[in-house]
Amino acid sequence: MALRRVAIDTWRENVAYLHRDCAVYRAEGFQALSKIEVRANGRHILATVNVVDDAAIVGCNELGLSEDAFAQLDVENGHTVSVTQAEPPESMGALFRKIAGERLTRADYAAIVRDIAGHHYSKIELTAFVVACNRDELDREEVFFLTDAMVASGRRLDWHEPLVVDKHCIGGIPGNRTTMLVVPIVAAHGMLCPKTSSRAITSPAGTADTMEVLANVELPFEQLADIVRDYRGCLAWGGTANLSPADDVLISVERPLSIDSAGQMVASILSKKVAAGATHLVLDIPIGPTAKVRSMPEAQRLRRLFEYVARRMGLSLDVVITDGRQPVGNGIGPVLEARDVMRVLQNDPDAPNDLRQKALRLAGRLIECDPDVRGGDGYAIARDILDSGRALRRMEDIINAQGSKGFDHLHPQLGPLTFEVCAPESGTVVGIDNFQIARVARLAGAPKVQGAGVDLMHKLGATVAQGDVLYRVHAGYPADLEFARQASARDIGYRLGDADAVPQVFVEF
Amino acid sequence: MALRRVAIDTWRENVAYLHRDCAVYRAEGFQALSKIEVRANGRHILATVNVVDDAAIVGCNELGLSEDAFAQLDVENGHTVSVTQAEPPESMGALFRKIAGERLTRADYAAIVRDIAGHHYSKIELTAFVVACNRDELDREEVFFLTDAMVASGRRLDWHEPLVVDKHCIGGIPGNRTTMLVVPIVAAHGMLCPKTSSRAITSPAGTADTMEVLANVELPFEQLADIVRDYRGCLAWGGTANLSPADDVLISVERPLSIDSAGQMVASILSKKVAAGATHLVLDIPIGPTAKVRSMPEAQRLRRLFEYVARRMGLSLDVVITDGRQPVGNGIGPVLEARDVMRVLQNDPDAPNDLRQKALRLAGRLIECDPDVRGGDGYAIARDILDSGRALRRMEDIINAQGSKGFDHLHPQLGPLTFEVCAPESGTVVGIDNFQIARVARLAGAPKVQGAGVDLMHKLGATVAQGDVLYRVHAGYPADLEFARQASARDIGYRLGDADAVPQVFVEF
Numbered sequence A, B: 001m002a003l004r005r006v007a008i009d010t011w012r013e014n015v016a017y018l019h020r021d022c023a024v025y026r027a028e029g030f031q032a033l034s035k036i037e038v039r040a041n042g043r044h045i046l047a048t049v050n051v052v053d054d055a056a057i058v059g060c061n062e063l064g065l066s067e068d069a070f071a072q073l074d075v076e077n078g079h080t081v082s083v084t085q086a087e088p089p090e091s092m093g094a095l096f097r098k099i100a101g102e103r104l105t106r107a108d109y110a111a112i113v114r115d116i117a118g119h120h121y122s123k124i125e126l127t128a129f130v131v132a133c134n135r136d137e138l139d140r141e142e143v144f145f146l147t148d149a150m151v152a153s154g155r156r157l158d159w160h161e162p163l164v165v166d167k168h169c170i171g172g173i174p175g176n177r178t179t180m181l182v183v184p185i186v187a188a189h190g191m192l193c194p195k196t197s198s199r200a201i202t203s204p205a206g207t208a209d210t211m212e213v214l215a216n217v218e219l220p221f222e223q224l225a226d227i228v229r230d231y232r233g234c235l236a237w238g239g240t241a242n243l244s245p246a247d248d249v250l251i252s253v254e255r256p257l258s259i260d261s262a263g264q265m266v267a268s269i270l271s272k273k274v275a276a277g278a279t280h281l282v283l284d285i286p287i288g289p290t291a292k293v294r295s296m297p298e299a300q301r302l303r304r305l306f307e308y309v310a311r312r313m314g315l316s317l318d319v320v321i322t323d324g325r326q327p328v329g330n331g332i333g334p335v336l337e338a339r340d341v342m343r344v345l346q347n348d349p350d351a352p353n354d355l356r357q358k359a360l361r362l363a364g365r366l367i368e369c370d371p372d373v374r375g376g377d378g379y380a381i382a383r384d385i386l387d388s389g390r391a392l393r394r395m396e397d398i399i400n401a402q403g404s405k406g407f408d409h410l411h412p413q414l415g416p417l418t419f420e421v422c423a424p425e426s427g428t429v430v431g432i433d434n435f436q437i438a439r440v441a442r443l444a445g446a447p448k449v450q451g452a453g454v455d456l457m458h459k460l461g462a463t464v465a466q467g468d469v470l471y472r473v474h475a476g477y478p479a480d481l482e483f484a485r486q487a488s489a490r491d492i493g494y495r496l497g498d499a500d501a502v503p504q505v506f507v508e509f
Helices: A023-027 A067-073 A092-099 A106-117 A123-132 A140-152 A179-188 A207-214 A221-231 A245-254 A262-275 A296-313 A334-345 A353-367 A378-387 A390-402 A434-443 A478-490 B023-028 B067-073 B092-099 B106-117 B123-132 B140-152 B179-188 B207-214 B221-231 B245-254 B262-275 B296-313 B334-345 B353-367 B378-387 B390-402 B434-443 B478-490
Strands: A002-005 A015-019 A035-040 A043-052 A062-065 A082-085 A165-169 A193-197 A233-237 A280-287 A316-323 A417-422 A427-432 A453-456 A469-475 A494-497 B002-005 B015-019 B035-040 B043-052 B062-065 B082-085 B165-169 B193-197 B233-237 B280-287 B316-323 B417-422 B427-432 B453-456 B469-475 B494-497
Touching (some): A092 A106, A140 A245, A140 A262, A140 A296, A165 A262, A179 A334, A179 A353, A193 A221, A207 A233, A207 A334, A221 A233, A233 A390, A262 A280, A280 A296, A280 A353, A296 A316, A316 A353, A334 A353, A334 A453, A353 A378, A378 A390, A469 A478, B002 B067, B043 B067, B062 B067, B092 B106, B106 B123, B106 B245, B140 B245, B140 B296, B165 B179, B165 B193, B165 B353, B179 B233, B179 B334, B179 B390, B193 B221, B207 B334, B221 B390, B233 B390, B262 B280, B280 B296, B280 B353, B296 B316, B316 B353, B353 B378, B434 B478, B469 B478
Parallel strands (some): A002 A062, A193 A233, B002 B062, B165 B280
Antiparallel strands (some): A035 A043, A035 A082, A417 A469, A427 A494, B035 B043, B035 B082
16 A cells, blocks of 8 residues: 555554555454554554545555654655554553553563553553553552663663763742753752753743743754763753653643653653663652642652652652742743743842742752762852852853853843733732642743743732732733633632731741 | 534544644644534534644644534534634543542533533543543442433433333353344233344444344334334344443443443443333343353342342343353354344254253243233243244244345355364363354454354364364455464364363353
């Protein structure tokens, strides 16, 4: 049959389009949702059949493939391909046992993850695996098996150095851009920190989105390696490196189901870090009433699971439980967050102190991984690097090496359409809802519209008078502004009250 | 936007095709797998977005809909439609709670099933629901809630008679075509038995496939009602009646995952029966080493769940646990099974006695639902109806009313390509693997090729000499014959041994 590229993006599921009158379809007893194996040039892929009745999409002697599938097969349009009913993926038996609630072996996880990374699973099978592993279905040994298999599913970087540091936050706190401060600080201290980050999935900005305001973040690996050799650090998007590719496939079904179980979170984060070649990791778990983790016992359970799996993976891990009661910094959205980061690096008096302090403490923890640094000295070393301007210079070096966008933090290009949300009464700020503020920022256009987002004027504990501006919303398009306005009208995301009603959290710093 | 029918069959998932450069796509921030609401003429449907880069599939000002979705919207090609980001389905919160392992309320199940029947769930959400309800996750009250909601999701027939009987088997036993004998027997006794059946999903033939050898089974409801009024029974395909439509959607993901949990089986079967207007049901649960149910304790657990839910639904239920150690009758495949059924009705000396006996006992149980029949008399009444030819005449009436295909049971049109599987040694038949025999029959082409299948020459307990024919395989196409030959070469599906090694089951009859 002749291959035909069908320009449909089916979002990480391989779909094959076969005409209903196609001889292969009729002879082999394929049906809708059958899985077929497509072979050409020594390669083969699996795809799920959609039946087509329109020869303008695929003809009777053609096999159509969706964009992803076409790219995987990697032959030109019109190439001859052969098609057979696919054997079920090797790991199907293991999947059925997991659905039935059994504990799986290391070999089972290896087979499942190989099939997932190889796009052998349909969306249905993928979802079944994710849901069957949800809740407390995975014991900690299984989480290790899953993590290990995910690392093995893709590329694993080796930096040929004994100490490769990384930091990560489990997420959920808007504005929390400490990575862009920690990397230049620890790199200036001489530690190797080849940082790859993600783009926003459900948040108003990921580190990669914010860094992209300052510099190019989509770089070929060889160029990244050069930058890391020259400057001991980089701040790039991790999507091109093929690190733990099964994770990206799993996320495609976890996201629409809002699934974020402890086991899957641990496997996702640690597999990416180990694949990226990290030897030492500082992990930030924020807790607060609207954070992902709501209580200290829950944070401690999660910490123990991270620590167990990290030890099995040979990764040195330092978990830090932090204050997640409110957004970090003032700006939420790529440009606004880039502005805050640059203000901190410039030692600008308008720099948000909470962002500065959190970054210094995390950087200090990483610096203490250096065998020549005494325990407790890390914070002061980090502060010296920041205050002396060495962190700024290192950041400028990295920005220039990756390709500067010429960002001017004194005149950031914010979304020109704005409205302000004001205090409905006088009082103390006793609550800021991370979810609601993130929702308003996303509706305003972040991260797609770089200058869109929310700029907070007051944080927890501040005293405000009725009518004071609590935050300003920036948008690029009238429709976005209107969506954000409606959302903030329903719930402004701030609670005002008595000064003693500010929620307390007891965290390490 | 202009509606465009995209002739792609996406198998019960609504897919919307939007061009990447489409204004709506860009403005609203849709992305692959976003769900959108499409409105036209006062109707609305939800669909999952696939992004298209080819204007030959959809143009920038067009909205493409897959076949199913297009049919649901029910307006002509080119009609103006409006599109918005869909609110998440009403029941999404309940779904997330079920994924998290919580018990759901009656209102939760009503909302979930309404969304499923309304095609508001994506494949991912559907799979998540099925897997989250798998195993023992549903308590019996929840199974009742689910069943009740499934009945409410579609049409519910009312025959305006106090006694409407039905029979059902949980499946898994090839050749088990008792329904086609029970219906004419009980109808000849005067009981109302408006039987709708399914086609094969994973088996070599369903009752509808086998009946289709004899008569038309796809009839409009009004014609069925006339036949039932005239002859007290019918044997039709249930797919057109919109009975428990959510069940059909759920099956579309249960099948590829081989999920067949007790709760889902009970809800699926009982919802269809109640929706079809049955008041009395005889349910056949076969047990045996290769049946769905392997042991008596398991059968009893399943029986209790069926009985509990049936009572809550107001359905009078009689569960019969039967011998499922081997196929019933001799033929497996539509024509072969139709031949066996007609032989029994004709009182042909070659008729398979196990099929005859099982049908008489099940019919006897149903006849005892007649308040004028004494307990224990049902079997003899059924036997009189069969032996006297009254059952045959009633069957002929029903066949003619539905539209006879002129089947000649003395000269059935079997697949012309055949091979025989012979005993590799002498001995007693001590095992026949239901799964393997069904697999060989399916590979030979059943049920698509009506004359394809397996014809068994010996059953459990028979003594055979080396080289005796155990079964003959019929196929319509050389490729099918070869697939079946390979499968039976790997495993003939028969075990031979000592006479005392025949497995015993202690069933009610």
